[in-house]
Amino acid sequence: MDKFLNYLARGIMITSVCFSAHTMAAEALPAIAETQITVDIPVKLKEAKVLFNMDHIALAGDLPVGMKYMDLLNKKMKMDETLGKIIGIFHGSAAFMTLNDQSYNAERKVTTGNPYKVLIEGLIASGVQIEECAVSMKGHHWTNKDLLPGVKVNSGAIGRIIQLTQEGYAQIQP
Known part of the structure; x- marks a missing residue:
């Protein structure tokens, strides 16, 4: 035994x-x-234009995977002095993640406030552009006042994703 x-x-x-x-x-x-890992293909980007298509909720525990990837990539780009930009486009079933506390509580029928607020504010403060889809907002009867400070509104997520892809942005679908 x-x-x-x-x-x-x-x-x-x-x-x-x-x-x-x-x-x-x-x-x-x-x-x-x-000393135990040999990197055969080192990656150091000179320039990167990246859009994160945040149209659904993918969580690792309680942490939204897409927001975590935005944060990690942003830190790596700063560390490597990579030129470029990261844009997170929220729409569809993930649209509510950019709401302010009061609007989040009303939408989700809770009293806790937006648990993603600190992540969103941190991304914006570190230079990541966060956008919300006007089509998703209209569907939920939200206005710009319902969003966290610093969140920009695009006229439609799908059109915006096409536009950014045509401008050379790589799309990440977490």
Whole structure:
């Protein structure tokens, strides 16, 4: 029985270590991990124009994946001195993520305020342009007053995505 428990404990420890290493961001890995990974294709962008098509909710735990990717890419671009711009376009079932606290509470029938507010404000403060779709707003009877400060309104997300793609933006669909 002791042998079985020893194997079980060892397995749990190995699984825990693997899970912990897997979930850490590459730039946050300890120095020892750098000696275990050989990068065959280094990526350092001179310029990047990126749009994030935020039309649905994809979460990793409670964290919206698209917003996390916007933040990570923005930090990487600043670190590498990459020229360019990141634009997050919110519409469809993810449109509510840009609402101010009062409007979020009314829309979602809660009293907690917008849990994405800090993420959105942080992205805007760091230079990411956040846009909301006017078509989605009309469908929900929202006005510009319902949005978080700094969120810009485009005339329609689909047309805007086409426009930015034609201007050379790469589209990320988280």
